Amino acid sequence: MSDTIKDATLEYAIRLGDDANVLGHRISEWVSHGPFLEEDIAYANVALDYIGRARMFYGYASELANDGRTEDDFAYMRDDRQYRNLLLMEMPKEDFAYSQVRQLFIDIYYGLLLPELVKSKDDTLAAIAAKAIKETRYHLRRSRDWVLRLGDGTEESHRRTQRAVDSLWGYTHEMFEMDDTERLLVDSGIGVDITKLRDDWHRQVGSILTEATLNVPEDSWTVRGGRIGYHTENLGHLLTEMQFVHRSYPGCQW
Amino acid sequence: MSSEQNISLQEQQFMHKIKAEEKIEPKDWMPEKYRKNLIRQISQHAHSEVIGMQPEGNFLTRAPSLRRKAILLSKIQDEAGHGLYLYSAAETLGITREEMIEALQSGQAKYASIFNYPALTWGDMGAIGWLVDGAAIVNQVSLQRTSYGPYSRGMIRICKEESFHQRQGYDIMLSLVNGTPAQKAMAQDSLNRFYWPALMMFGPHDSESAHSAKSMEWKIKRETNDDLRQKFIDQTASQIEFLGLEHPDKELKWNEERGHYDSGEIDWEEFHNVIAGNGHCNRQRLEHHIKAHEEGAWVREALAAYNAKKQANKAEAA
Ligand SMILES: [Fe+2]
Ligand SMILES: [Fe+2]
Ligand SMILES: [Fe+2]
Numbered sequence: 001m002s003d004t005i006k007d008a009t010l011e012y013a014i015r016l017g018d019d020a021n022v023l024g025h026r027i028s029e030w031v032s033h034g035p036f037l038e039e040d041i042a043y044a045n046v047a048l049d050y051i052g053r054a055r056m057f058y059g060y061a062s063e064l065a066n067d068g069r070t071e072d073d074f075a076y077m078r079d080d081r082q083y084r085n086l087l088l089m090e091m092p093k094e095d096f097a098y099s100q101v102r103q104l105f106i107d108i109y110y111g112l113l114l115p116e117l118v119k120s121k122d123d124t125l126a127a128i129a130a131k132a133i134k135e136t137r138y139h140l141r142r143s144r145d146w147v148l149r150l151g152d153g154t155e156e157s158h159r160r161t162q163r164a165v166d167s168l169w170g171y172t173h174e175m176f177e178m179d180d181t182e183r184l185l186v187d188s189g190i191g192v193d194i195t196k197l198r199d200d201w202h203r204q205v206g207s208i209l210t211e212a213t214l215n216v217p218e219d220s221w222t223v224r225g226g227r228i229g230y231h232t233e234n235l236g237h238l239l240t241e242m243q244f245v246h247r248s249y250p251g252c253q254w
Numbered sequence: 255m256s257s258e259q260n261i262s263l264q265e266q267q268f269m270h271k272i273k274a275e276e277k278i279e280p281k282d283w284m285p286e287k288y289r290k291n292l293i294r295q296i297s298q299h300a301h302s303e304v305i306g307m308q309p310e311g312n313f314l315t316r317a318p319s320l321r322r323k324a325i326l327l328s329k330i331q332d333e334a335g336h337g338l339y340l341y342s343a344a345e346t347l348g349i350t351r352e353e354m355i356e357a358l359q360s361g362q363a364k365y366a367s368i369f370n371y372p373a374l375t376w377g378d379m380g381a382i383g384w385l386v387d388g389a390a391i392v393n394q395v396s397l398q399r400t401s402y403g404p405y406s407r408g409m410i411r412i413c414k415e416e417s418f419h420q421r422q423g424y425d426i427m428l429s430l431v432n433g434t435p436a437q438k439a440m441a442q443d444s445l446n447r448f449y450w451p452a453l454m455m456f457g458p459h460d461s462e463s464a465h466s467a468k469s470m471e472w473k474i475k476r477e478t479n480d481d482l483r484q485k486f487i488d489q490t491a492s493q494i495e496f497l498g499l500e501h502p503d504k505e506l507k508w509n510e511e512r513g514h515y516d517s518g519e520i521d522w523e524e525f526h527n528v529i530a531g532n533g534h535c536n537r538q539r540l541e542h543h544i545k546a547h548e549e550g551a552w553v554r555e556a557l558a559a560y561n562a563k564k565q566a567n568k569a570e571a572a
Contacts (some may be wrong), residue, residue, distance in 0.1 A: 025315060028327060032311040032542070035550025037304065037334055037341075044331035051324045058320070072319050096553050152563065153556025160552070245318040245376050252433050254318040254376070254426075 005188055008181045009122060010064040011084070012191055014074060015227060017057030018085035021075055022235070023106065024050030025242055029093045039096075042142060046103075049135040056128045063124075076246040080235040086226040088171040090235040094164070097157065100146040101164040107140035108204050109175055112197040121189040144208055151212025162214050169217040174224035176201070272473050277403035280346040288472050292402050293347050294363070295474060297354045300340035301365035303333045305539050309373035309382060318376055325422050326379060332415045339411060343404040359544050366390075367525075368451050370533030377430055377437075377444030383423015385445075385452040385490070391416045392486045393456065401473035424493065431497045442499050449490075449502040454525045456483035487515050 001009070027047040034040040058071035088106065093099050114136060117129035150157040176198040178186070185191025206216050225231065246254075264283045271278060278284055307330050314330065317323035341351045357363035368386055373379070394416060397409045430441035457463055457479040469475040487506075494501050505518035528536070 021320070028314045028323070031314060031327070031330055031334075032304075032307040033546045033549075035546070035553035037337055039550075040307065041331055041334045041338070044327050044334065048324060048327045048331065051320055051327065055320050055324070075320055076318075096550065149560040150553070150556050153560045154552065156552045157556030157559075241315050245316050249318070249434065249436060252318070252437055254322050254429055254433075 004184070005190070006064060008184050009125075009190060010061055011181050012185055013057045013061040013064060013125070015084040017054050017061055017074060018083050019089050020050045020057060021054035022083070022085040022238065023089040024048075024054055025238060026089065026091075026093055027099075027103075030099065035096055046135075046139055046142075049132075049139070053128065053132055053135075056131075060124045060128070072246065076243045080231050080239055081229045083229060083231065083235060083239070084227055085235075086171070086175055087223060087232055088168065088175065089226075090232060090238060091168065091171065092234055095160055096146075097150050097160040098164040098168070100143050100150065101161060102168055103139065103143040104147045104208065105168060105172055105175075105205065107136055107143050108201055108208075109197070110136045111140050111204075112200055113192050113194065116192040116197075120191070125190065147208060147214075148212045151209070151214040158213065161212070165209065165214055166217050169219075170221040170223050173219070173222045174226060177224065177227075179227060272401050275399075275473075277406060278401050279403045287468070288474070289347050291469060291472070291474060292405065293344055293349050295469075296340055296344040296347070296402075296405055297349070297357065298364050298366075300337050300344060300354065301358045301363060302369065303337035303340060305365040305369045305543065306386075307333050307337075308539055308542055309369060309371075309535075310379060312373050313376065313379050316376070317379075322379075322426070329383065329419050329422060332419065336412050336415070339408045343402075343408045346404045355547065359540065359547065361540070364529075365539075366455060367529050367533065368455050369539055370528050370536045371447065371451050372534040374447075375440050375444060376426070377440035378448065380423050380426030380430060380441065381444035381448040383419050383421075384427055384493070385423070385448045386455070387416055387419040387423060388490065389452045389455045389486050391420055392482050392489075396475075396477045396482060399473075399476045405474075427497055427499075431499065438499075441497070445494065445497075445499050446502050450520060450524075451528075452490075453483055453487065453520055456480070456486070458522070458525075484514050487517050491515055 024047050027043055027050060030043040031040055031047065034043055054075065055071050058074040061074055062069050062071055088102060091098075091102060110132065114129045114133045118126050118133065120126045120129070147161065150161040152158070176194050178193070178195060182191050182194070186193045209216050223232075246252075265285060268278070268282070268284060268288075271282075278288075310326060310330050310333075314323065314326055317326055341354060344354060345351060354363065358365065368389075373382065391413065394409050394413050398406060398413060400406045400409065427441050427445075430437040457466075460466060460478045460480045463479055466475065466478060470478070491501065491506060503518045505516070507516050509516045527533075531537075
C-alpha cells in the first residue's frame, strides 16, 4: 500500500469509526428512557452494534496508524475539531420520532453503502462491512416500521414525525459528498462512491415517507462540515460526557 | 359435594404436589394467597430488573473505554430482557403488565431497595455487577427450585446470563485494583459503599421477615434470608481478599466450628430508612420511570392507532 493510499485509508477508517461511535453513543442515551421495555432492549441492541462497529474501524485505524494509538485513543483523546463524523450522527436524541427518523435516514444510507464497501479491495474494510450489513438489515426493518406507524398513527405522532423529517433533512446532504481523500479511495477500489447512492437513497426514503403519509421536504437548506471537523454545538457536549472519566484518569487501563 | 369440601380437596392436591416437588402450572388450581404472594414477589423482581437499569444506564455514556461500554450495554440489555420474562411469568397469574407498572409507579409495588443507592463512580459499575448481581444470583439460584413453574423456568434462564454480569463487575474491580493508586482507591470506595447494602438485599433476619414462613411452606422460597446471606458473605470474603481490598466488615471472622464466617451486624436502621423513602435515589428512580412512561404515551397510542387502522383495512378487504 502506498503512503498516500494508506493515509487516505486511515482517514476513511476514522470517519467511519467516528460515525459509528457518535451514533452509538446517541442511541445508548435511550436505554431506560424508551416508551416501553421492548424498545429499551432494541435500543441497547442497536447501540451495541454501532459501538462494535466503532471498535472495528478504530481498531483498523490504529493498525494503519501504527503509532501506538489504540481504539480508545481515537474515541476518547480527540476533541470535536478532530472528530470526522457526519453531523446527522451528533444531533441530539430529542423525542422518539426524531431518533427513529434519523435512524431511518442512516439505515437506508448504510443499506446502500455497506454492500458496496463489501466489494472493497481492502480486505479489512470489506470484512467489517460484511458483518455490519446483517445488523443494518435488522435496524432498517425496525426504523422503517416505526416511521410508518408514527407517520400514519395519531395526529400527534404524525406532527412529531413530520417535524423530525423537516429538522433533519438539511443534514442529509453531506452524506453524499466526497472530498479528494475519498475520491482517491474510490479510484483505488477501496472506498465507496457515495455520490452514486444519492438517487437510490432519495427514492427509498421518499417511498417510505409517502407510505407514512409524510411530506418529503424541499431541498431548501443544507448544513455540512462534519468531515472537516466543523461540527454543531452538540458534539462538544456529547464528547464532554463520553470522555470525562477516561480523561480524568490519564493513562489508565480499564 | 359442598364447595368448601371441594376447595379443601383442591388444597390437599395442591399441597401434595408441593410436597412431591412438582411444579404448579398456570392452569392448576392454587390458593388465592399463593397467587397473590407470587404476584407480589415476581412483579417486585421484574420491577427490580427494570429499575436496576437506571444506575448502570447512568454510566453508559461515561464508560471509560469502548470495550467496557459494549459490555455494559449488553448487560443492561439482559436486565431489560429479565424484566420482560418476569412480567410474562407474572401475567400467567392473571395480572397485566400495565397493572404491574401502575402499581410500581403508585408506590404500591416495591423494587429492590439497593437501587436507591446512587452510582457515583466507574468503580460502582464494578461493585454493582460483582456485589449486587452477585447477591441476586445467590437468591436466584435458589429460586430455580421455586414451586411455580413459569417462575422457576424464568430463573433458570436468567441465571445463565447473570453469571456474566457478576464476572464483568468483578473484572472491572480487577482492572481497578491492578491500576493506579487512584483507581484502587476508587475500587475501595465502591466496595465500602455497596457491601452492606448488598447484604441487606437478602431482607430482614428470618425472625423478622413478614412473608417468609408461608413462602417457605409453599416452596416459593427455598432457603431463608439468613442462609442465603451467609452464602454470599462466605463467597465474597475470599473475593475481597483476592482483590487486595480492605474488608468493610471489621468484625468478619472465620468460625471453624460453623464452617462459615461470623460477621458484624447490619445497620438495620439504615435499611428501614432507605426503604421508607430516605435513600438518595428513591424519588429519582420512580420519577425517571414515570417520565419515560409518560413521554412514551404518544408512541404507544400511535402504535395502537396504526394497528387499528391496519386491522380495519384488512377487515374491509376481506
Ligand atoms: Fe444487533
Ligand atoms: Fe437480571
Ligand atoms: Fe444482572
